[in-house]
Amino acid sequence: MMRSMYSGVSGLKTHQTKMDVIGNNIANVNTVGFKSSSVTFSEIMYQNLSGASGPNALTGTGGVNAKQIGLGVTTGSTSVNITGPGASQTTGRAFDIKLNDTNSATSFFIVSNGSGTQFTRAGSFYVDGAGNLCMTSTGYNVMGWQVDPTTGDIRKDTVSALRVMSEKNMTSAPEATVNGRCEGVLDKNSTDVTSEAGQAMNLSFYDALGYSYVAKFAIKETNRDTGEYTVELTDILDSTNKSILDQTKYDSVTGTYDPDYLGDIFGAVKSQTKTYTPRAGWTTVDAANNIFEYNATYYRYDAAAGNLVEVADNGGGNYVQVPGGTTKTLAEAFGVSPYATGITMTNGVVTANVSGANYTLKFNPDDGVFDYIGATGQDNVFLNLKDTLGGNFENIDIDFTGTKWFDNGGSSTIGMDKGDVDGKTGTGKKSGDMIGVFVDTNGKIYGSYDNGNTILLGQIAVAQFANAMGLEKVGDNCYTTTLNSGEFDGIGVDITAGGGTMSTGMLEMSNVDLSSEFTEMITTQRGFQANSRIITVSDTLLEELINLKR
Structure with a gap:
């Protein structure tokens, strides 16, 4: 009993x-x-x-x-x-992470309480004041692998605390633009290509320090019937709209740069014959004798001096030079480039040989398809900034294969943009500020920046054990190893190695x-x-x- x-x-x-x-x-x-x-x-x-x-x-x-x-x-x-999975609870928080295991392995997040390593399935994390990824319930640091500063890839050695918002991660380094593209339709009936200024195009780009600039180009008609045009560089401006080109090479009256100087930056220097008529404000009085009036003052072209001298009507249209009178240059009166040669004036019209820094842009007149830029078989040209301006600039390779020569109702859509034809390669970027952090399915942590960059910041490692049921519960949703669970090697594994994944924005609930x-x-x-x-x-x-x- x-x-x-x-x-x-x-x-x-x-x-x-x-x-x-x-x-x-x-x-x-x-x-x-x-x-x-x-x-x-x-x-x-x-x-x-x-x-x-x-x-x-x-x-x-x-x-x-x-x-x-x-x-x-x-x-x-x-x-x-x-090994029994719990239900998924959607939270929408970027650092709520659920471990998705296969039947062959059960994974655990690795956390540190400051004195030792523990393991957990509770993936509710946050970024603390020091920028470390931590458990929301205990503040334990989440452990993982760091980025190798040399290669930019994950270095899978000893796990350490993941500091995803350190000072070095808050900004993204700028990049210089190295590629550009010209795309769109050039309409042969457009009046812009026949104007003095030509069809304007702007290429925005960055230097290696992230400063922005605009290179200004112009397309001008050469031969409409054969589909030939020229592409010229006219100026390069900084973010304050100030030219960065050598101003000693610039003529403020005609608004043009020395073609030899521009030729070093863009295009081969080419010579062409050009005619000029009087500029606004100037009136032709006697074309046969090259007499002009400006602000009630008469001027006559002096071929020997190469400019206009003040004259007075001595009666009956007999104009004589005024001793000590004013003079005007051909640049002021006609806009003739100071770099022009072979200048002559006949019947009030100036003819001169003018050099220009440009490339020939050629289309097939039969189907309007791009033919070449510069020379037969050539698809791209260079803006030689590093070679000529130096500093933090890089040379920019500009691709023209995206241009077309079609009827677009007399209006052209042709223009330039930074980046290669894929729209991504070589665009260049300004310095970027971090705007967000996200974790992908294999635990890699990325930072997003307002310059479009996405940078790898680290990777969450996981631990797997031969006998996960042998782990010891120590409270706070954490486990420690025992003699019968298997040891943790201090390195961890990539969750994808066992076919598992991580899901963000959700948590694993109780099973x-x-x-x-x-x-x-x-x-x-x-x-x-x-x-x-x-x-x-x-x-x-x-x-x-x-x-x-x-």
Whole structure:
């Protein structure tokens, strides 16, 4: 009777232990990353009343089994359902991360509490005041791999705290523009290409320090019938709209640069014959004798001096030079470049040989398709900034294959933009400020910047164990290794190595199954109740035994 009573006591204790586990499971039904536990019972050792005997051939009797009485029950084990995934909860937060495992491996985030390494499935993280990625519940640092400053790739050696918002990560370095493209339709009926200024095009670009500039170009018609034009560089302006070209090479009256100087920057220097008529404000008085009037003053072209001298009408249209009178240059009166040669004036019109820095832009007159730029078979030309201006500039390769020569209602859409034909390569960038951070499916952390850059900042590593169920729970949704779980090597693994992924904007919830827990709770309650009856009945038997002496 004493044995039965103590067996009942052991049954009460073990069922109470199971109830404790069930209670803990149910209490954590909404705990992020919680893994439910279960209890198995084991019988206690047996007391042998007599041992077993074997068959006796001499007496012809059989063997007798041993007589054993069990001494109760004990807790055999508690196991954690570590591999059972919890449901996904969508949060929308960039640093809420859920681990998606395959059947072959269970992954854990690696965190540090300052004195040791622990592991967790709870992926609710945030960036603290020092810029470190941490657990929101405990502040433990999330561990991972850093970026190799030499290669820019992840260096998968010892894990360390992921500082995703350090001072060096808050900005993105600028890049110089090295590619440009000219695209769009050039309409041969456009009046812009036949004007003095030509069809204007601007190319925005950056130097290596991220400063912005605009190179100004003009397209002018050469031969409409054969689809030939010239592309000229007219100026380069900084962000304050100030020219960065050598102003000693600039003539402010005609608004032109020395063609030899521009030729070093863009295009070959070419000579062409050009005619000039009087500029606005000037009136032709006597074309045959090259007499002009400006602000009520008469001027005559002096071929020997190469300019206009003040004259007065001495009667009957007989103009004589005024001693000590004013003079005007051909640049002021006609806009003739000071770099022009072979200047002549006939019947009030100036003819001169003018050099220009330009490239020939040629289209196929039959189908309007781009033919070449500069020379036959050539698709691109260079803006030689580094070679001529030096400093932080880089030469820019400009591709013209995207240009067309079509009817567009007399209006041209042709223009320039930075970057190669893919729109991405060699665009150049200003210095960028961080505007966001995101984590991809393999745990790599990237920073986004307002200059369009995306920079790798680090990678979240995970730990995997030979026996994940052997990990020890230490509270705060964390685990530590034990002798039966396997050791952590200090390096970790890439989650994709086992076919797993990370999902951002969601968390793994508890894997507690309430239906199972309530069922287990009912059977546990009945088991506890039955064991209590053992003690009650045993007590009744003892009472009857005591009553024998009456």
